[in-house]
Amino acid sequence: MEQWNIHLVDKIYKPLQGTLPLRVLQIHPGASPAPLKCELIPTKIADGIPNDYDATSYTWGSPANPKTINCNGFDLKIQQNAFDMLTDLRHPDRPRTVWIDAICINQCDVVERGQQVSMMHKVYACARRVVVWLGKPDDESRVAMQFAAGLDAKEYTGEMVDFLDYGDSKYREKTYLLRNELTQETDNDRKLAIALVKFINRPWFNRVWVQQEASACLDTDVICGPDVVHWDQIFALAWVLCPPYTTIWPDYFPHTFRASQSNLYAATAIQADKIARFTSTTASTRNRVRTLTLLLFEAHRYGATDPRDKVYALQNITIRDWSTWAPAVSYSVPWEILYTDVALRILKNGWLKLLSRSGRAMHRKDCAGVLPSWVCDFRQRDTSVAEPASELVVHDEWLAGGGPDGYQSGAVPNLTIAARSGTLPKHHRRKIDPQHMSPDLQRFKGPARQLLQTYLSFQCLMMDEIVYTGWTMSDTWGDRKYDDDTIGEMYLGFIKADLDQLASQPSQTYMTGEKLLDAYKLTLIAATDHNDQLITSAYTDGAWDTWTQWLAKRDSDVNDITTSSTPPLNKAVQTSGVYRDFRFAVTKHGYLCLVPGMAQVRDAVAIIKGYKTPVLLRPWIPAPGLHAAASVGKAVLKPGPTAEYFELVGDAYVHGVMNNEVICVGDEFGCKADPTPAQLERTRRAAREGHDGKAWETLGFGDYTRVLATIGMRWVNLV
Numbered sequence: 001m002e003q004w005n006i007h008l009v010d011k012i013y014k015p016l017q018g019t020l021p022l023r024v025l026q027i028h029p030g031a032s033p034a035p036l037k038c039e040l041i042p043t044k045i046a047d048g049i050p051n052d053y054d055a056t057s058y059t060w061g062s063p064a065n066p067k068t069i070n071c072n073g074f075d076l077k078i079q080q081n082a083f084d085m086l087t088d089l090r091h092p093d094r095p096r097t098v099w100i101d102a103i104c105i106n107q108c109d110v111v112e113r114g115q116q117v118s119m120m121h122k123v124y125a126c127a128r129r130v131v132v133w134l135g136k137p138d139d140e141s142r143v144a145m146q147f148a149a150g151l152d153a154k155e156y157t158g159e160m161v162d163f164l165d166y167g168d169s170k171y172r173e174k175t176y177l178l179r180n181e182l183t184q185e186t187d188n189d190r191k192l193a194i195a196l197v198k199f200i201n202r203p204w205f206n207r208v209w210v211q212q213e214a215s216a217c218l219d220t221d222v223i224c225g226p227d228v229v230h231w232d233q234i235f236a237l238a239w240v241l242c243p244p245y246t247t248i249w250p251d252y253f254p255h256t257f258r259a260s261q262s263n264l265y266a267a268t269a270i271q272a273d274k275i276a277r278f279t280s281t282t283a284s285t286r287n288r289v290r291t292l293t294l295l296l297f298e299a300h301r302y303g304a305t306d307p308r309d310k311v312y313a314l315q316n317i318t319i320r321d322w323s324t325w326a327p328a329v330s331y332s333v334p335w336e337i338l339y340t341d342v343a344l345r346i347l348k349n350g351w352l353k354l355l356s357r358s359g360r361a362m363h364r365k366d367c368a369g370v371l372p373s374w375v376c377d378f379r380q381r382d383t384s385v386a387e388p389a390s391e392l393v394v395h396d397e398w399l400a401g402g403g404p405d406g407y408q409s410g411a412v413p414n415l416t417i418a419a420r421s422g423t424l425p426k427h428h429r430r431k432i433d434p435q436h437m438s439p440d441l442q443r444f445k446g447p448a449r450q451l452l453q454t455y456l457s458f459q460c461l462m463m464d465e466i467v468y469t470g471w472t473m474s475d476t477w478g479d480r481k482y483d484d485d486t487i488g489e490m491y492l493g494f495i496k497a498d499l500d501q502l503a504s505q506p507s508q509t510y511m512t513g514e515k516l517l518d519a520y521k522l523t524l525i526a527a528t529d530h531n532d533q534l535i536t537s538a539y540t541d542g543a544w545d546t547w548t549q550w551l552a553k554r555d556s557d558v559n560d561i562t563t564s565s566t567p568p569l570n571k572a573v574q575t576s577g578v579y580r581d582f583r584f585a586v587t588k589h590g591y592l593c594l595v596p597g598m599a600q601v602r603d604a605v606a607i608i609k610g611y612k613t614p615v616l617l618r619p620w621i622p623a624p625g626l627h628a629a630a631s632v633g634k635a636v637l638k639p640g641p642t643a644e645y646f647e648l649v650g651d652a653y654v655h656g657v658m659n660n661e662v663i664c665v666g667d668e669f670g671c672k673a674d675p676t677p678a679q680l681e682r683t684r685r686a687a688r689e690g691h692d693g694k695a696w697e698t699l700g701f702g703d704y705t706r707v708l709a710t711i712g713m714r715w716v717n718l719v
Contacts, residue, residue: 022123023104024053024097025071031092036069036083040104041097045119045126053097055127057213058085059135059203060102060305071103078102085133088223098131099123114329117309121316124216132214132234134204137225143192144199144237145227153232156239160271161279168396172531177240178249194254200241201255205263206380208302208313211295215273215317231270238267245532246393246575262301262380269298273317292317292326293351296342299378300357307335307438310378311342325349333448334441335379336370340451343375347456348421350414352401352611356394359615361596361650368436373647374419374456374718392582392594392651393528393575394613398658401461401611417610419456422717428622428645429453430719455645455719459609460673462662463617464591464710465602470498470584472597488551491579495548498584505590512656512702516592519655523592524578526653530571543569589707594653605652606716607662614654617646620719645719656702665704666711668695673712683708 022045028037045051061081068075069083078086082102089096105116116123124130134141155175162170178193204210214220220231242264249257295314304310308331315326325345327338346354357376364377371377402417424430430453434442441449471494473487502508502516510519518537521544529535547569578584578594585593585605593605595616604617622645665671669686672679687705691698696705704711 022099024099025103027086027090027096027098029091029094029096031090032087036086036090038069038071038086038103040072045122050128051126053099053127054089054129054131055099055124055213055217056085056089056131056133057124057204057210058082058100058133059207061203076103081135084136088133088225089131099127110331114331117312118316118329121212121216124213127217129219129221130213130217132204132210132220132222132231134202134222134224137227140195140198141202141224142227143195145222145224145229147192147196148233148237149227149229151233151236151240153230153236156236157232157271157275160239160268161275164272164275172244172533174242174244175240176243178243190252194252196237196241197249197260198254200238200263200267201260202263203303205238205266206301206303208299208304208309211266211270211273211302212313212317214270215277218274218278231274235267235271238264239271242268245530248574265298265301293346293354296346296376296378297353297357300376300381303380306331307379308333308338311338334438334444336367336438336441337444337448337451339378340372340375340454341448342378343372344421344451344454344456347374347419350416350418350610352417352419352458352608355608355611355615355648356391356613356651359596359648359650360618361598361616362391366436368433369430370432370436370441370452372430372452372454372456372719373649392577392613392653393526393532394651395528395532395534397534398612399660400607400614400654400658400662401609402660402663414610417459419458420715421454421456423450424453424455424622424719455717457715457717458611460606460714460716461609461666462607462614462657462707462711463604463673463714463716464587464589464606464707465604466585466593466595466599467588467601468501468586469595469599469601470494470501472579472581472583474597488553491551492548494579494584501586505586507590507706510592510656510702511590511704511706514702519592520584523594523653523655524584525569525572525576526594527655527658528572528576530568530575532575540569543567547573587710589710591657591707591710592655596650596652598649603649604646605654607654607657608716609713614652614657616649616652617716617718618649620645620647645717648718656704659701661701661704662711664699664701665708666713668699669708671708671711673714675709675712680709 022043023040024043026039026041028039030037043051043053059081061079063079065080066077067080067083068077069086070076079102082100086098086100089098101116101120106112159170159174163174177196214231222229222231222234241260243257247257249255249260292315295317296311299310299314302310304313311327312329327333327341327345333341343354343358354376355374357378358374360373362377363371363373364379364381367377432452473490498520499517502520505516508516510516512519514522514537518540521540522535522537525540527534527536529539547567550567550570573579576582576594581597582594583597583599585595585599587593587605591605593614595603595605599616600618602619604619605614606617607614669683669690671683675683684705687695687708689695696703
C-alpha cells in the first residue's frame with residue numbers, strides 16, 4: 001500500500017488483523033464504466049489442494065496518478081497497472097476472487113510484509129491458477145500473442161530439457177527464429193520480428209518476482225487484452241528468439257539484443273523451474289535443480305523496486321533446497337548489508353561461481369565502493385550505457401583454477417575451495433562515503449554494519465603484474481569524435497600499439513609454443529569465434545588480413561556484425577568486447593591477457609583455486625599514510641590482518657592457462673609462491689631435467705619456464 005492510503009490502514013486492515021496468513025480480494029461483478037468494487041476476505045492455504053482464488057502476476061508500475069476502487073466500503077487508491085488488471089479480470093455476471101500483492105498485503109506494515117514475502121511461494125503454488133497480466137494491448141501484442149499461440153511448445157520444451165541434460169552442445173543446436181541474415185528478410189518478416197521483439201521487452205518479463213509467481217503453479221495463463229494463451233506458448237516464443245550464441249541485432253529492431261537478453265532469459269528460467277517442479281523426465285540433479293545460488297547468479301538481469309527483493313523473491317523457488325543458509329526476510333536490513341551477508345555465506349561454502357558477478361568492473365557505479373569488491377551487486381544493470389562492463393565470454397571447457405571437482409555449479413558446496421573471512425582491523429578499515437550509502441544504511445546502527453569491513457582470503461595459484469595495457473574506445477573518445485567511417489582507423493591504431501609492444505618481448509614464441517603474433521590474435525577474441533566456439537590459430541590465420549583490410553575501408557562499420565559482408569573475425573572481436581569493455585594487456589613475465597577496461601599498469605592477473613577463469617586484482621592501500629607493498633610479487637603466504645590486500649576488479653582471459661596448465665606445472669615441479677632465487681633455480685632445474693630432460697614435451701602444452709616464478713599456492717585477501 002502506498003503512503004496515500006496510510007490513513008486507511010486501521011479501517012481496512014485492522015479488522016482483518018487476525019486473518020493472517022492470507023487475505024484474498026473478491027472482485028464484484030460489473031463492466032466498464034461502472035466503478036470497481038472489491039472486498040478483502042480471509043482465507044487459509046490448503047497445501048496440495050487448489051484454492052478458490054487466482055493469484056495475479058503483473059507489473060506494479062509508477063505510483064503517479066493512482067486510481068480509486070471501493071474496498072470494504074472505503075475508497076482505496078491503487079496503481080494504474082493494478083487498476084487496469086482488475087478491470088480486465090472482472091467478470092460481468094459473477095464475482096471473481098484473486099490474490100493481488102498491492103492490496104492483500106498491508107504494504108505499510110514492514111513486519112507483515114516480511115511475513116507475507118516468506119510465504120508467497122505458497123500463495124502461488126496453492127492457487128487455482130496463476131494469471132499473468134502483461135499490460136494493455138497494442139498492435140504488436142496482438143501479432144505476438146497469436147504467433148505464440150501457434151508455436152509447438154512441446155517441441156521447444158523438449159529442446160530445453162535436452163539442454164538441461166546435456167549442456168551447451170545441445171543449446172547450440174536449438175531452434176532460433178532469427179538465425180538467417182536479418183537484413184535480407186522480407187518486409188513482412190521484419191514486421192513480425194519487430195512485433196515479437198517489442199512484445200518480449202514488456203516490463204513484466206523483467207520483474208524479479210515473476211520468477212517465483214509464474215513458476216509455482218502448473219496452470220498459468222497469460223493475458224494481454226482479449227488474447228489468452230497458456231504460459232508454455234510464451235516460453236516457446238522466448239525460446240525461439242534466444243540465439244544459441246552471442247550476437248547483435250540489426251538497427252531496425254526496436255530494442256538491442258543486450259537490452260532484450262534479460263527478458264528472454266527470464267522467460268526460459270521460469271520454464272526451467274516449471275520443468276524441475278512438474279515433470280518426471282529424468283535429468284541430472286546438477287543441471288535440473290536450480291539452487292538459490294544459481295538463481296542469484298542471474299539476479300542482476302531482473303528489475304525490482306526494492307533491491308532486497310532480489311534475494312527475498314528468489315529464495316523460495318528452488319524445490320530441492322541446498323540453500324538452508326538463506327537469510328531471514330527482513331526489510332529493516334539495508335540492501336548493502338543483505339548483499340554482503342549473502343555473498344559471504346555463498347563464498348564461504350565454496351560456491352566461487354559468484355565471483356564472475358562480483359568485482360569493481362561489475363558493480364554499478366552508484367554504490368561507489370560501499371560494497372566490498374567480492375560482493376555481487378545483484379541490482380539490475382543499465383544496458384543502455386557502457387557501464388558496468390559486459391561479461392567475459394565464458395566456456396564450460398575453461399578450468400583455469402582446477403578440474404570439475406574444484407569448480408562447482410552451485411548445486412552443492414565445496415569447502416575445499418571455500419573462502420576464509422576476517423574483519424579488517426580498525427587502522428585498515430575502508431572509508432565509505434555516506435553520500436553513496438542508501439538512506440537505510442545511513443540510518444542503520446546495528447552490529448551487522450561491520451560486515452562491510454569483511455575481507456575474504458582465497459587460495460591463489462598464480463599471480464603476475466601487468467606492465468602494459470592496450471587501448472579501449474573510452475581512452476580516446478573524449479579527444480576525438482569517431483563515426484562509422486573512422487572507428488576502423490582507431491582499431492588499427494590500437495593494434496599497431498600492441499604490436500609495437502610485442503616486438504619488444506624477449507621471445508617471439510609464446511609459452512604455448514605458438515608464434516607470439518598468433519597468441520596475440522587469439523587473446524583479442526578470448527580464443528572464441530563469432531559463434532562462441534573455442535578455436536585455435538587456424539581460425540585467425542586466414543581471417544586476420546581480411547579483417548584488417550576491411551577495417552581500413554572508409555565504409556566499414558565495426559559495430560555491425562549482422563551483415564553477410566562483415567568479416568567473421570570482426571564479429572568475434574565484437575563478441576569478446578575488446579576495445580569496448582575489455583583491453584589487451586601484457587604481464588611482467590609475458591602472459592598475454594584480455595582484462596576489464598578499467599585495468600591499469602600495476603594491477604595483477606591471478607588464478608584462484610576452484611575458479612574457472614583468471615581474475616584481475618588491484619593492490620589496495622588500507623588507509624592514507626599507511627604503506628602498502630607496491631609490487632604484487634610480495635603477496636602474503638597466509639591470510640591474516642597483516643596481509644597485503646587487493647580489490648577484485650573482474651574476470652580476465654589469460655592465454656595458455658585456461659585449461660588447468662597452472663596446476664599441472666605447479667604440481668609437476670613443486671613451484672613456490674614468491675620463490676627465493678635459490679628456490680626458483682631449483683624449480684627451473686626440475687623443469688629442465690624432469691623426465692630425462694623432456695618435461696615440457698611430456699606435459700604436452702608448451703614450455704612455461706619463463707613463468708615458473710608466478711606459479712605457486714599463496715593466499716590473497718580481497719577487500
